[in-house]
Amino acid sequence: MQxxxxxxxxxxxxxxxxxxxxxxxxxxxxxxxxKTDPLINAFVTIADELALExxxxxxxxxxxxxxITPLTGIPFAVKDCISTRGLRTTCSSKILExxxxxxxxxxxxxxxxxxxxxxxxxxxxxxxxxxxxxNSAFFDxxxxxxxxxxxxxxxxxxxxAVAANMGLFALGEDTGGSIRMPAGFCNVTxxxxxxxxxxxxxxxxxxxxxxxxxxxxxxxxxxxxxxQSIAGQDLKDATSLPDPIPDYLKMLDKPVKGLRLGIPKEYxxxxxxxxxxxxxxxxxxxxxELGMEIREVSLPHTTxxxxxxxxxxxxxxxxxxxxxxxxxxxxxxxxxxENVIDQYLQTRxxxxxxxxxxxxxxxxxxLSAGYYDAYYLKAQKVRTLLRxxxxxxxxQCDALVAPTCPTTAFKLGEKTDDPLTMYLxxxxxxxxxxxxxxxLCVPCGFSNNMPVGMQLIGKHLSEDVLxxxxxxxxxxxxxxxxxxxxxx
Amino acid sequence: xxxxxxVIGLEIHAELQTKSKMFCGCSAAYSEAPAANTLICPVxxxxxxxxxxxxxxxxxxxxxxxLALNCTINPMNQFARKNYFYPxxxxxxxxxxxxxxxxxxxxxxILAGTDPQRIRVRRAHLEEDTAKLFHHxxxxxxxxxxxxxxxxxxxxxxxxxxxxxxxxxxxxxxxILRYLGVNSGDMEKGVLRFEANVSVRPTGSSELLxxxxxxxxxxxxxxxxxxxxxxxxxxxxxxxxxxxxxETLGWNDLKEMTISQRSKEEAxxxxxxxxxxxxxxxxxxxWVEQIKxxxxxxxxxxxxxxxxxxxxTVNEARLLTSDxxxxxxxxxxxxxxxxxxxxxxxxxxxxxxxxxxDMGLDLEHLPFPPEHLAQLVDLVTAKAINDNTxxxxxxxxxxxxxxxxxxxxxxxxxxxxDQDALELVVAQVLNxxxxxxxxxxxxxxxxxxxMMGQVARLTRGKADPQVARKLLLQALEKARISK
Ligand SMILES: [Zn+2]
Numbered sequence: 001m002q003x004x005x006x007x008x009x010x011x012x013x014x015x016x017x018x019x020x021x022x023x024x025x026x027x028x029x030x031x032x033x034x035k036t037d038p039l040i041n042a043f044v045t046i047a048d049e050l051a052l053e054x055x056x057x058x059x060x061x062x063x064x065x066x067x068i069t070p071l072t073g074i075p076f077a078v079k080d081c082i083s084t085r086g087l088r089t090t091c092s093s094k095i096l097e098x099x100x101x102x103x104x105x106x107x108x109x110x111x112x113x114x115x116x117x118x119x120x121x122x123x124x125x126x127x128x129x130x131x132x133x134x135n136s137a138f139f140d141x142x143x144x145x146x147x148x149x150x151x152x153x154x155x156x157x158x159x160x161a162v163a164a165n166m167g168l169f170a171l172g173e174d175t176g177g178s179i180r181m182p183a184g185f186c187n188v189t190x191x192x193x194x195x196x197x198x199x200x201x202x203x204x205x206x207x208x209x210x211x212x213x214x215x216x217x218x219x220x221x222x223x224x225x226x227x228q229s230i231a232g233q234d235l236k237d238a239t240s241l242p243d244p245i246p247d248y249l250k251m252l253d254k255p256v257k258g259l260r261l262g263i264p265k266e267y268x269x270x271x272x273x274x275x276x277x278x279x280x281x282x283x284x285x286x287x288x289e290l291g292m293e294i295r296e297v298s299l300p301h302t303t304x305x306x307x308x309x310x311x312x313x314x315x316x317x318x319x320x321x322x323x324x325x326x327x328x329x330x331x332x333x334x335x336x337x338e339n340v341i342d343q344y345l346q347t348r349x350x351x352x353x354x355x356x357x358x359x360x361x362x363x364x365x366x367l368s369a370g371y372y373d374a375y376y377l378k379a380q381k382v383r384t385l386l387r388x389x390x391x392x393x394x395x396q397c398d399a400l401v402a403p404t405c406p407t408t409a410f411k412l413g414e415k416t417d418d419p420l421t422m423y424l425x426x427x428x429x430x431x432x433x434x435x436x437x438x439x440l441c442v443p444c445g446f447s448n449n450m451p452v453g454m455q456l457i458g459k460h461l462s463e464d465v466l467x468x469x470x471x472x473x474x475x476x477x478x479x480x481x482x483x484x485x486x487x488x
Numbered sequence: 489x490x491x492x493x494x495v496i497g498l499e500i501h502a503e504l505q506t507k508s509k510m511f512c513g514c515s516a517a518y519s520e521a522p523a524a525n526t527l528i529c530p531v532x533x534x535x536x537x538x539x540x541x542x543x544x545x546x547x548x549x550x551x552x553x554x555l556a557l558n559c560t561i562n563p564m565n566q567f568a569r570k571n572y573f574y575p576x577x578x579x580x581x582x583x584x585x586x587x588x589x590x591x592x593x594x595x596x597x598i599l600a601g602t603d604p605q606r607i608r609v610r611r612a613h614l615e616e617d618t619a620k621l622f623h624h625x626x627x628x629x630x631x632x633x634x635x636x637x638x639x640x641x642x643x644x645x646x647x648x649x650x651x652x653x654x655x656x657x658x659x660x661x662x663x664i665l666r667y668l669g670v671n672s673g674d675m676e677k678g679v680l681r682f683e684a685n686v687s688v689r690p691t692g693s694s695e696l697l698x699x700x701x702x703x704x705x706x707x708x709x710x711x712x713x714x715x716x717x718x719x720x721x722x723x724x725x726x727x728x729x730x731x732x733x734x735e736t737l738g739w740n741d742l743k744e745m746t747i748s749q750r751s752k753e754e755a756x757x758x759x760x761x762x763x764x765x766x767x768x769x770x771x772x773x774x775w776v777e778q779i780k781x782x783x784x785x786x787x788x789x790x791x792x793x794x795x796x797x798x799x800x801t802v803n804e805a806r807l808l809t810s811d812x813x814x815x816x817x818x819x820x821x822x823x824x825x826x827x828x829x830x831x832x833x834x835x836x837x838x839x840x841x842x843x844x845x846d847m848g849l850d851l852e853h854l855p856f857p858p859e860h861l862a863q864l865v866d867l868v869t870a871k872a873i874n875d876n877t878x879x880x881x882x883x884x885x886x887x888x889x890x891x892x893x894x895x896x897x898x899x900x901x902x903x904x905x906d907q908d909a910l911e912l913v914v915a916q917v918l919n920x921x922x923x924x925x926x927x928x929x930x931x932x933x934x935x936x937x938x939m940m941g942q943v944a945r946l947t948r949g950k951a952d953p954q955v956a957r958k959l960l961l962q963a964l965e966k967a968r969i970s971k
Contacts (some may be wrong), residue, residue: 240544
């Protein structure tokens with residue numbers, strides 16, 4: 001048995017039957033990371049000592065058979081935009097290179113309460129701005145399926161790590177596809193939760209009104225187990241939802257027969273890689289075999305998804321990043337500064353990468369007097385149309401199915417010179433975030449030896465339904481079980 | 489030469505007296521902090537990932553003020569980010585309210601000189617205070633204890649046309665805030681700050697000319713001086729044929745002049761947009777009604793009531809209601825005293841307030857309770873002491889906090905109107921001075937005053953003059969008969 005290859009479900013079985021300890025499991029995972037990550041570069045920080053300390057505590061709980069959850073003793077890592085007390089949290093930016101938060105994000109506290117074992121922090125596009133992980137200020141992360149290719153972004157480190165068995169699950173963060181797109185590129189199951197389902201407190205904000213934390217794991221089952229621990233209202237996040245939390249694991253085995261699955265025709269346009277389209281079509285075939293009703297639906301404002309997404313992103317991100325001024329934390333470049341404004345300028349000039357600067361400038365522009373109505377306000381109005389598109393579609397079906405990306409993972413460096421082409425790779429995943437609805441990425445095949453992901457999109461707070469469909473699909477297929485060679 | 493009249497609008501920033509800050513659980517009592525940066529957390533120091541949560545108590549207090557200023561309370565509130573860089577603003581934006589404030593379209597009655605005037609209140613919105621900066625030679629220190637303390641900004645329409653009107657408006661707002669218990673009004677601690685928008689126009693015209701904005705007026709004195717200075721400066725500019733420039737000004741207390749801070753071209757573009765970390769805040773009718781039912785009697789209503797109930801003059805009533813603690817003290821004294829209201833009012837508006845002001849006392853923490861003042865006035869009314877003695881006793885009360893009876897007894901200050909006691913004194917005067925008695929009986933009337941003097945001397949001035957006079961006359965008549 002190679003412990004690092006276990007799923008949460010399998011590991012939980014072995015931990016509770018005392019066939020393995022959390023320390024053994026965690027050690028195996030850490031060893032595998034130290035061996036494999038030099039090839040992948042998924043981790044910004046590996047927390048060996050902290051991990052083993054938590055594993056020992058988890059073992060105590062397991063020994064006493066007390067207070068055990070499906071995550072007790074399970075090693076995991078998080079995208080480096082989620083604050084961890086005492087553990088460096090960088091957002092893959094120079095400006096936070098040495099920032100150690102004095103507090104935990106709520107999701108970290110919740111996972112810690114559940115007994116999960118934090119092993120490290122994962123690379124990302126700087127502040128979540130990018131779709132390939134190439135905007136990390138530190139290093140590129142490589143796709144474990146082909147080291148010449150990108151893992152996708154911005155949660156690229158998390159997707160690559162889970163695919164390469166470096167951690168049994170990860171917490172990613174999805175602002176406009178940042179969980180699903182890399183999950184699809186790396187053959188990982190990833191869930192973008194309903195906006196507000198999971199607390200954002202302690203998540204370093206990119207777009208406050210889009211950001212959603214969610215699990216990335218080996219299966220829909222494992223995602224359900226993680227979601228169970230992190231979902232629910234948090235009094236420290238005023239935008240978190242008070243709605244009750246379903247028993248996600250219990251819901252998994254409900255039959256999908258008779259559920260209606262919509263195919264949004266706007267998501268199947270020219271330009272899609274042939275192998276991607278055929279994989280998705282095969283998956284739809286499979287859903288039909290499982291007894292689901294398939295019907296075509298329309299999301300007529302889909303073409304506005306990308307501009308709406310980026311306009312709101314620029315605006316909110318420009319304000320969210322204003323606090324990085326070198327005064328209280330992080331990089332501070334005061335040398336030679338004549339006054340405080342100089343210090344701000346120097347710090348931000350050195351601390352932020354080019355994509356971040358581009359977006360801050362665009363954000364200040366779209367919010368400025370005389371342009372606000374034409375850009376930000378207009379975008380908010382179109383956002384309402386996007387939401388209504390989904391609402392109308394969900395009157396005819398229980399979930400939608402679509403590709404996560406028109407292509408499979410592209411080569412490192414292929415799109416770095418052209419931000420617009422890069423933005424376009426998110427075309428299928430961005431619209432869900434302005435609408436706030438949940439979406440689950442499920443591996444569904446390969447095209448030119450690279451993984452293809454499909455996304456299931458559901459109505460507000462229907463994570464249970466998405467996980468149920470994903471689980472039914474994964475019970476009937478084995479795409480999600482395929483692992484790259486480096487994962488051994 | 490054309491004469492000009494001022495057009496003044498005021499923005500009043502009032503810190504709200506809540507236990508915790510506007511968007512986090514830190515204590516808002518920064519003036520009592522043990523040291524700099526002790527009342528802070530990830531939220532109010534804007535650490536990455538920290539998120540705001542609205543303080544319900546602050547919203548309640550804002551609604552209370554809105555209602556007191558006759559505003560409409562908006563059922564849908566939205567917070568907004570006001571973006572600018574300054575080291576006292578940790579997030580790089582201030583969470584404020586923009587197009588959907590708590591309260592709007594209210595009014596407040598004031599006296600412009602002697603004329604009553606209604607000043608329109610445009611809006612009152614919630615926001616957060618900034619950190620405090622301490623500038624040194626080569627560096628600046630930041631104390632975040634104040635960062636995030638709730639602020640209510642009350643914005644008037646430009647309805648005031650004299651410095652006196654602006655002062656009266658500001659004074660009344662301060663009184664209302666104190667009546668509501670939402671702000672201590674302690675200007676020295678900076679819990680109340682003013683900004684004045686000033687322009688002038690040819691007298692009688694209704695146009696609005698270029699205005700300037702004077703920031704950071706931290707006392708009533710600064711408000712009146714700065715406004716007066718600015719009115720004169722602008723008037724002189726127009727009279728010399730030049731134009732006033734739109735700009736933001738600061739007030740220099742030492743030089744007593746306004747100083748340009750930035751021009752219109754340099755004005756900030758705050759790039760307001762709705763705060764995405766806070767969902768819109770609904771204020772339903774039931775909540776407003778609940779708060780309305782808790783609204784205390786306000787200065788203007790109380791002024792009217794005191795005039796009706798106790799027959800006070802307008803000036804007395806205004807003076808007595810200008811401060812809630814004073815009005816409470818006054819009414820309590822009236823309810824405890826058996827003396828005529830007029831006498832009590834005279835004592836409070838006169839001697840009592842003179843001591844309070846001279847000694848710089850806080851009306852909420854006086855050295856003695858209304859019971860003692862009622863006792864004092866009652867002693868005068870009952871002629872147990874005379875006016876001059878009463879003033880001495882009052883001085884003693886302010887000094888020692890003792891009750892008037894204690895002071896009177898301890899110093900043997902009581903007026904002697906007791907018949908038996910005074911009869912003995914009179915008898916003694918007659919006994920001791922047979923020559924003078926004989927001379928009086930022989931018809932020398934002036935000796936009577938001399939004998940009254942003897943009574944006063946023996947009683948050290950405490951004899952009730954009327955009683956003494958009566959008893960002395962009686963005794964002399966007796967002597968005449970028995971002679
Ligand atoms: Zn705080």
